[in-house]
Amino acid sequence: MKMTRRVWGIAAVASLHFMACNYTDGECFPREELYETAGAGGGVIVPTGVGVGGYGSVPFEPQSAPPDPDGPVCNIISGGPCDDECQAEYDRASIQCAKIEDAAQRKACQDTAHANYRDCQEKCELEGSNQKCIRKYMKCQQYAPFWCRSGKITVCAQCHDRCRSGDPPSSECVQCGF
Amino acid sequence: MDELCSVLPGTGRLGVGVYNQTSVAFGYAWKDVDVRIGPSLSLYSMPACGAKLCGRVVGLAPGGHAQANVYFAGPVGVSVSANVDWVGGRSLVLPGGFAAMIVAGPVFRWRSM
Numbered sequence: 001m002k003m004t005r006r007v008w009g010i011a012a013v014a015s016l017h018f019m020a021c022n023y024t025d026g027e028c029f030p031r032e033e034l035y036e037t038a039g040a041g042g043g044v045i046v047p048t049g050v051g052v053g054g055y056g057s058v059p060f061e062p063q064s065a066p067p068d069p070d071g072p073v074c075n076i077i078s079g080g081p082c083d084d085e086c087q088a089e090y091d092r093a094s095i096q097c098a099k100i101e102d103a104a105q106r107k108a109c110q111d112t113a114h115a116n117y118r119d120c121q122e123k124c125e126l127e128g129s130n131q132k133c134i135r136k137y138m139k140c141q142q143y144a145p146f147w148c149r150s151g152k153i154t155v156c157a158q159c160h161d162r163c164r165s166g167d168p169p170s171s172e173c174v175q176c177g178f
Numbered sequence: 179m180d181e182l183c184s185v186l187p188g189t190g191r192l193g194v195g196v197y198n199q200t201s202v203a204f205g206y207a208w209k210d211v212d213v214r215i216g217p218s219l220s221l222y223s224m225p226a227c228g229a230k231l232c233g234r235v236v237g238l239a240p241g242g243h244a245q246a247n248v249y250f251a252g253p254v255g256v257s258v259s260a261n262v263d264w265v266g267g268r269s270l271v272l273p274g275g276f277a278a279m280i281v282a283g284p285v286f287r288w289r290s291m
Contacts, residue, residue, distance in 0.1 A: 022267035024269040028232060
């Protein structure tokens, strides 16, 4: 009985770790701009990674990305399981890159990881759009007006091809549910 | 149960921050020494900088807390406390990791044990 309570206690404490959540409130900006408008002193938490106090964090893709003309992205926006897998792979690669002592090699490693992340995201987008096209085709073949589904090469099939190639749907395709 | 509220002085751009930690501690006390350890939960809204970005980060961080008080001159002593928070979530300013805080200073007690 005591053992069971102890296990539940440990499980309860361990489950607390999944409660961690945070988000950036308002705008964020590159670290170099921190003191551009700020006065002397201040209470900003600046990670040191070592020593007493401070934050230890893993390198993160969007932080190493080139500057965005619309300003930096401040929060993670999940794009679904495929994107999350890309992110997880990037995190693993980043941790490995951070272990490289030589600055040039480390940067090359980070650039490669970033490029792989972008490729992975593009693949997800492509897969996602292909899946959408397939779903629309299935729906078209089942529920669209008869003329959409008749003929040797059905309008549904033609619209599916247009969808896969990224072309906007024609007026016929719109009527057939694309 | 301990409640610790820290106000972090702000910068012109990011403003003042607040870090509030609630901890439950279990411990043991001797005549001049007491120690305690337990889980904690922190709520924060504070200016922060990550590896590349700065911004105001708002969040909830579970963690662990430990504290030791040593009284060496009657009611006067030294207190050392350490806290580790698991920081993570959607923020890209502090994308994931941990925050550690160690505080040391004088401590007074109203009545000697």
